[in-house]
Amino acid sequence: TRSTRPQRLLRAVQQKAIKGDPQSVISAIDYFCRHSEWAMNVGDEKGSILDSVVCEVCPTTALELGTYCGYSTVRIARLLPPGTKLITLEFNPAFAAVARQVIEYAGLQNKVCLVEGASGDLIPKMCQMFGIKTFDFVFIDHWKDRYLPDIKLLEECQLLRKGSILLADNVICPGTPEYLEYVRNSPHYESKYFKSHLEYTKVEDGLEKSVFLG
Numbered sequence: 001t002r003s004t005r006p007q008r009l010l011r012a013v014q015q016k017a018i019k020g021d022p023q024s025v026i027s028a029i030d031y032f033c034r035h036s037e038w039a040m041n042v043g044d045e046k047g048s049i050l051d052s053v054v055c056e057v058c059p060t061t062a063l064e065l066g067t068y069c070g071y072s073t074v075r076i077a078r079l080l081p082p083g084t085k086l087i088t089l090e091f092n093p094a095f096a097a098v099a100r101q102v103i104e105y106a107g108l109q110n111k112v113c114l115v116e117g118a119s120g121d122l123i124p125k126m127c128q129m130f131g132i133k134t135f136d137f138v139f140i141d142h143w144k145d146r147y148l149p150d151i152k153l154l155e156e157c158q159l160l161r162k163g164s165i166l167l168a169d170n171v172i173c174p175g176t177p178e179y180l181e182y183v184r185n186s187p188h189y190e191s192k193y194f195k196s197h198l199e200y201t202k203v204e205d206g207l208e209k210s211v212f213l214g
């Protein structure tokens with residue numbers, strides 16, 4: 001049977017990137033998506049904004065919702081100091097299988113914990129599974145209709161603290177209107193929009209950075 005797009009993306013990494021070199025894995029995926037097949041990675045333009053926020057926050061605990069092929073997982077994990085862990089949640093087993101290989105190819109498997117399952121089921125288990133009290137940083141890039149319910153769940157599970165940073169992809173395209181309305185109007189968040197473009201295109205999109213105020 002025909003290979004899947006994530007499998008072809010992984011093959012491009014294995015053929016073009018240097019094992020153990022995260023930047024070459026990132027570049028190989030961006031090249032594949034620009035010149036062979038578009039894929040829903042956060043991409044290089046929004047990825048640079050992601051990098052700058054991660055460097056500013058210097059998180060000791062970080063969570064990613066929606067791993068897909070592991071592109072943003074590699075972007076985040078490559079910036080984390082030793083001893084810190086990025087937990088990434090992925091619902092789709094086929095995506096998770098590819099992501100594990102991409103993360104390993106980048107040599108970042110010791111900084112990443114990929115958990116397969118639905119974010120709505122896994123978020124309440126973060127404390128018991130990892131002993132995590134609160135997350136310093138959360139990158140949100142999974143199903144767009146799950147953004148709002150899942151941050152409300154993070155609040156309910158007391159997994160956010162004063163100063164926790166949420167960074168959400170695709171707030172314009174495909175769009176997350178209910179999420180945007182909530183973080184921009186809630187007294188519990190201070191929100192800021194970073195205008196950019198949908199990965200590998202000229203279509204407008206952007207990232208919303210929201211600080212939890214407690």
Ligand SMILES: O=C(NC/C=C/[C@H]1OC[C@H](O)[C@@H]1O)c1cc([N+](=O)[O-])cc(O)c1O
Pocket residue numbers: 040041042066067068090091092095141142143144169170173174198199
């Ligand atoms: O659906 C998107 N992301 C959510 C991914 C959903 C699927 O991957 C993770 C989840 O388990 C599900 O199987 C998306 C879609 C577009 N797009 O242009 O359609 C662009 C993006 O950056 C996106 O993150």
Ligand SMILES: [Mg+2]
Pocket residue numbers: 040041042141169170
């Ligand atoms: Mg996205």
